[in-house]
Amino acid sequence: MKQKEGFKLRKVGKEYMITADSVSNIDFNSIVSFNSSAAFLWQSVEGKEFTAEDLAALLEGEYGLNHDYALSEANKTVEFWGNAGLIVE
Amino acid sequence: MYGVLTNMTLSQQKYLELLRCGLWDSECDIVPDRDVARIAVQQSTTALVLKDSEDEDCLQEVKRVMWSHGKLNAVIAELVGMLDSCGIKSVLLKGQGCATNYPEPMLRNCGDIDLYVGEESFERACEVLTSMDGMSVDDYDCFHHSQFHYKDVKIELHRKCLDLSVEGRQEAIDALAAEGLTGDLPTINLMGCRVRVPEVNFNAVYVFAHMVHHFISGGIGFRQVCDWIMLLHANRDVIDKCALERMLATLRLRKTWELFGYIAVNYLGLPKDEMPFYCSISKRKAEMTLEKIFTDGNFGYANEHPALKRIRKCPLFIVRKSLTMGLYTVEFFRKRRMYRELVPLAGLLDMYSVGFSSTFSKHKREDK
Numbered sequence: 428m429k430q431k432e433g434f435k436l437r438k439v440g441k442e443y444m445i446t447a448d449s450v451s452n453i454d455f456n457s458i459v460s461f462n463s464s465a466a467f468l469w470q471s472v473e474g475k476e477f478t479a480e481d482l483a484a485l486l487e488g489e490y491g492l493n494h495d496y497a498l499s500e501a502n503k504t505v506e507f508w509g510n511a512g513l514i515v516e
Numbered sequence: 517m518y519g520v521l522t523n524m525t526l527s528q529q530k531y532l533e534l535l536r537c538g539l540w541d542s543e544c545d546i547v548p549d550r551d552v553a554r555i556a557v558q559q560s561t562t563a564l565v566l567k568d569s570e571d572e573d574c575l576q577e578v579k580r581v582m583w584s585h586g587k588l589n590a591v592i593a594e595l596v597g598m599l600d601s602c603g604i605k606s607v608l609l610k611g612q613g614c615a616t617n618y619p620e621p622m623l624r625n626c627g628d629i630d631l632y633v634g635e636e637s638f639e640r641a642c643e644v645l646t647s648m649d650g651m652s653v654d655d656y657d658c659f660h661h662s663q664f665h666y667k668d669v670k671i672e673l674h675r676k677c678l679d680l681s682v683e684g685r686q687e688a689i690d691a692l693a694a695e696g697l698t699g700d701l702p703t704i705n706l707m708g709c710r711v712r713v714p715e716v717n718f719n720a721v722y723v724f725a726h727m728v729h730h731f732i733s734g735g736i737g738f739r740q741v742c743d744w745i746m747l748l749h750a751n752r753d754v755i756d757k758c759a760l761e762r763m764l765a766t767l768r769l770r771k772t773w774e775l776f777g778y779i780a781v782n783y784l785g786l787p788k789d790e791m792p793f794y795c796s797i798s799k800r801k802a803e804m805t806l807e808k809i810f811t812d813g814n815f816g817y818a819n820e821h822p823a824l825k826r827i828r829k830c831p832l833f834i835v836r837k838s839l840t841m842g843l844y845t846v847e848f849f850r851k852r853r854m855y856r857e858l859v860p861l862a863g864l865l866d867m868y869s870v871g872f873s874s875t876f877s878k879h880k881r882e883d884k
Contacts, residue, residue: 435620439567440575444582446622458582458622 428514429476459511479505527551536785538564541619558813559737563623582622591669593709602644607632607697613713614743616704617750628670638675688766716751717759735812745780752790778802
C-alpha cells in the first residue's frame with residue numbers, strides 16, 4: 428500500500444493534521460488528526476510502498492516496542508488510514 | 517522586495533509578510549504576536565497567518581477554522597444534492613468554491629454558503645430549502661437573495677449573483693451572469709457531490725466585482741483580496757484576457773482592477789505575469805486603499821468612524837441626523853474622488869433615501 432497523493436501533514440501546536448491540497452482535487456473535505464507517533468509513521472513512509480510489518484518495524488526502532496505490540500498498533504494505524512481514505516492498496 | 521506603506525505599523529508589516537507566506541506556502545521566520553493575531557482576526561485570515569503561531573489561543577482558532585470546512589462542505593453537498601433531486605441547478609458562489617484555489621484550502625477562513633439558482637428557479641428553490649428539517653428562514657429578500665440557517669451555517673440563496681443597484685450597473689452584471697452561471701459549468705468535488713461553480717473568467721470578474729462592491733459600501737478584509745488573487749493564480753493558464761477585458765469594460769471596473777492588481781503584485785506577492793492588465797499606478801492611491809482595508813477589516817466589521825460613536829450618543833434626533841449626514845457626505849466625496857468609476861452621484865441619493873446610518877452599517881450587520 429501507499430499514501431494517496433495530495434495530502435499534507437501540518438503541525439498545529441502539539442497536534443498533527445492531515446489536509447488535502449487543491450491541486451490533486453481529491454474528495455477529502457475533513458481534517459484527520461494524528462498524534463506524534465502516527466505523524467512519525469506518516470512522514471517515514473511518505474512516497475514509498477509499505478506494509479503493516481514495515482510500520483511495526485519503524486515503531487520498534489523509534490519507540491523500542493516489542494514486535495507483537497508494535498504490529499498490533501501498526502495494524503490499527505493501517506485500518507484508520509484506510510477508513511479515512513488516506514492510502515491506496 | 518515587497519512594498520511597505522509609508523505609515524504602516526510594524527505589526528501590519530509582519531502581518532503582510534505572514535500572509536504572503538501563507539498564500540504562497542513559503543517558510544517564514546516571523547512569529548506572530550498578539551497585535552498580528554488581532555489584525556489576522558479582523559481581516560478574516562486567521563489560519564493563513566497564525567498557522568505557525570506558538571500561542572495556544574491562536575492555535576485553537578486555527579484548528580477551529582480548519583475543522584469548520586468539513587461542516588460547511590457537508591451542508592453544501594446536502595443542499596446541492598437536495599436541489600439537484602428536485603431538478604434545480606444551483607451554482608456555488610465565492611466561499612468554499614474560492615477555498616479550492618488555495619494551496620491548502622482548509623487554511624482559508626470559512627464564511628457562509630452562497631448558492632445561486634437564478635430568477636426562474638428561485639421561488640421553487642426557496643420552497644425546497646424551507647421544507648428541509650432544521651432549516652430556518654432568516655430573511656426573505658425579493659430582489660437579491662433569501663437567507664436561511666441550517667445546522668449552524670448561514671445560507672444565502674441567490675436569485676441574482678450581486679446587488680449592484682447602488683452603482684446602477686445591475687443590468688450589466690445580470691447579463692454577464694446569464695453567460696457565466698448557466699450552461700456547462702465546471703464542478704468541484706465536495707463530500708462526493710459534484711458542485712457547480714461559475715465559469716472561470718466570469719468568476720474572476722464576479723469575485724472582483726463583489727469585493728469592490730463591499731469595499732465601497734462597507735469595507736473588505738484581506739481575505740476577499742486573497743480569494744481573488746488565488747483564483748487568478750490557480751487559473752492562470754486558462755484565464756482569457758479578452759473575455760476579462762470585455763466584462764470589465766461592461767462593468768466599468770478596468771481602472772479599479774488595475775489598482776487592486778498593483779496591490780496584489782506589490783504587496784501580496786502575486787507574480788506580475790499572472791495579473792491580467794498589470795500596470796504601475798499611483799503609489800499613494802494604492803497606499804490609501806491598503807490603509808482602508810487595514811482599517812475596515814472583513815466586511816467593514818473592524819471600522820467605525822470615531823466621530824460616529826460620539827454622534828450616536830447625541831440625544832437629539834435632528835442633531836444626530838444632521839451630523840451623520842455631514843460626516844457621510846464628506847466620506848462619499850472622498851471615495852468619489854479616489855474611486856471615480858465606482859461611485860456615481862446616484863449613490864449619494866441612495867444614501868439619502870435609505871438613511872445615512874443604515875446605509876453605512878448594513879454590511880456590518882451581516883454575519884459573514
